[in-house]
Amino acid sequence: MKASFTPQALLTRLAPFGAVPRYWVAYSGGLDSSVLLHALIQLRPHLPGTAAPDRIQAVHIDHGLHPDSAAWSEHCAAQCAALAVPLHREHLTTPPAAGESIEAWARAARYAVFQRLLAPSDLLLTAHQRDDQAETLLLALLRGSGPHGLAAMPVAAPLGAGQLVRPLLDFDRHTLADYAAQQGLDWRDDPSNAHTAFDRNYLRHQIMPLLRARWPAATATLARSARHCAEAADWIDQQADLALAEVRGMSPGTLTLTPLTQLDRPVRKAVVRRWLMERGFRPPEMPMLDRVLDELPAARPDANPCVTWTGCEVRRYRGALFALAPLPRPPSPELSLTWQIDGTASVLELPPGYGRLECVHCPDAAPILMQIRFGQLGHGCRTSAKRPRHSLKQCLQTAGIPVWLRAHLPLLFQDEQLLAVAGVSACQNANIAHPARLTLRWSGFDWETDWPQLGQVLEVTVRTQP
Ligand SMILES: Nc1ncnc2c1ncn2[C@@H]1O[C@H](COP(=O)(O)OP(=O)(O)OP(=O)(O)O)[C@@H](O)[C@H]1O
Numbered sequence: 001m002k003a004s005f006t007p008q009a010l011l012t013r014l015a016p017f018g019a020v021p022r023y024w025v026a027y028s029g030g031l032d033s034s035v036l037l038h039a040l041i042q043l044r045p046h047l048p049g050t051a052a053p054d055r056i057q058a059v060h061i062d063h064g065l066h067p068d069s070a071a072w073s074e075h076c077a078a079q080c081a082a083l084a085v086p087l088h089r090e091h092l093t094t095p096p097a098a099g100e101s102i103e104a105w106a107r108a109a110r111y112a113v114f115q116r117l118l119a120p121s122d123l124l125l126t127a128h129q130r131d132d133q134a135e136t137l138l139l140a141l142l143r144g145s146g147p148h149g150l151a152a153m154p155v156a157a158p159l160g161a162g163q164l165v166r167p168l169l170d171f172d173r174h175t176l177a178d179y180a181a182q183q184g185l186d187w188r189d190d191p192s193n194a195h196t197a198f199d200r201n202y203l204r205h206q207i208m209p210l211l212r213a214r215w216p217a218a219t220a221t222l223a224r225s226a227r228h229c230a231e232a233a234d235w236i237d238q239q240a241d242l243a244l245a246e247v248r249g250m251s252p253g254t255l256t257l258t259p260l261t262q263l264d265r266p267v268r269k270a271v272v273r274r275w276l277m278e279r280g281f282r283p284p285e286m287p288m289l290d291r292v293l294d295e296l297p298a299a300r301p302d303a304n305p306c307v308t309w310t311g312c313e314v315r316r317y318r319g320a321l322f323a324l325a326p327l328p329r330p331p332s333p334e335l336s337l338t339w340q341i342d343g344t345a346s347v348l349e350l351p352p353g354y355g356r357l358e359c360v361h362c363p364d365a366a367p368i369l370m371q372i373r374f375g376q377l378g379h380g381c382r383t384s385a386k387r388p389r390h391s392l393k394q395c396l397q398t399a400g401i402p403v404w405l406r407a408h409l410p411l412l413f414q415d416e417q418l419l420a421v422a423g424v425s426a427c428q429n430a431n432i433a434h435p436a437r438l439t440l441r442w443s444g445f446d447w448e449t450d451w452p453q454l455g456q457v458l459e460v461t462v463r464t465q466p
Pocket residue numbers: 025026027028032033059060061062063107110125126127128132
């Protein structure tokens with residue numbers, strides 16, 4: 001006999017999370033999330049912790065993709081008012097980027113809102129149920145995913161400062177529909193759920209009924225397979241973490257290539273996957289992971305290899321692997337910004353993403369005029385009075401600045417003389433007329449957390465205006 005859904009069953013699934021400060025219900029206005037919200041409200045006096053009236057809140061995102069979406073949003077507001085639940089509504093106005101899948105855009109935008117709302121230890125509850133889980137497993141299988149993909153959706157996962165929890169994964173769509181009918185719930189069906197042009201809808205409407213006709217328990221058994229894969233994936237992660245500890249590089253967040261390449265290939269894959277996740281990136285599909293494992297170690301020693309996918313690039317420099325957010329296109333070498341310092345603290349805003357240069361200690365003598373340029377790497381610089389003058393390329397090599405970063409460093413000039421490379425080194429120039437020293441810091445650039453050493457303060461000798 002199939003288990004019915006009750007608020008008590010929901011309470012059992014939420015109990016392991018203890019006294020949660022706030023439950024946010026992701027409320028689309030559809031059947032499943034209407035059931036979730038209604039059942040949670042019935043539990044209000046029984047949830048562990050205080051019974052503060054606003055401990056349960058709903059959140060609805062109006063993606064603006066359907067002509068009726070504003071009406072659905074109003075429906076959600078009316079239902080929440082009837083249940084005395086505060087509703088946070090957001091209407092998305094930024095359209096998807098050209099070529100971006102609408103589903104992926106809507107999903108990313110939705111989760112960005114959820115993430116922003118969660119305070120520490122809050123839960124965001126979504127109404128994914130067992131049929132969704134079975135479909136997710138089949139879709140992963142058809143994409144050729146490995147155990148992590150076949151683990152489908154976990155019951156709980158970190159989300160921002162809190163957690164994403166799916167407490168309905170043990171219940172199928174019919175069971176939730178029975179509850180909705182018994183309680184006389186009012187919900188809205190999104191007509192796009194019927195469009196079989198979308199893979200998930202095709203599975204739901206064409207394939208799953210066939211599977212269930214032959215194997216009546218198909219939904220339950222597929223979801224069980226997902227749980228087995230989740231256990232296997234957990235075990236792989238634990239083993240990978242042990243191996244990861246052995247191949248960490250000297251610089252924080254890097255991997256050392258030689259010990260990595262000595263690991264068996266499946267272990268290597270698992271390690272790189274864990275490392276990417278630890279660095280805050282979604283691991284890519286297998287073919288991309290294969291490219292990371294094959295192309296980066298095999299590239300010529302003097303090459304600057306890079307494997308890149310949306311939001312991440314993996315690079316090699318001096319025997320170490322770096323996983324980084326892609327850098328913007330470097331400013332043109334033609335760009336020349338003028339920075340005038342007049343004896344008081346002074347800040348120069350650089351192009352977007354490049355932060356600012358700050359004169360932390362300015363000489364209060366006469367004014368100073370400098371030019372800031374990028375990518376003019378043909379100049380020379382003597383980094384210490386005891387050293388000969390070297391090409392900028394050699395200076396940057398000595399400082400361990402990877403090739404791909406070099407065109408992104410602000411270079412300080414007076415006329416055609418290089419004074420300093422921001423964050424890296426000041427040049428010791430002889431014969432500077434009316435010299436003065438200023439203390440300079442570069443900060444606020446987008447990749448600052450990856451390269452904290454570029455925030456170092458430099459003492460720069462400059463020519464003051466007579
Ligand atoms: N517009 C929305 N506003 C708030 N919550 C939503 C919205 N759309 C979906 N949700 C939440 O996400 C759950 C799953 O919805 P749906 O199956 O449509 O999304 P999905 O794209 O398949 O899943 P995922 O959200 O994991 O990408 C819903 O039950 C609901 O809890």
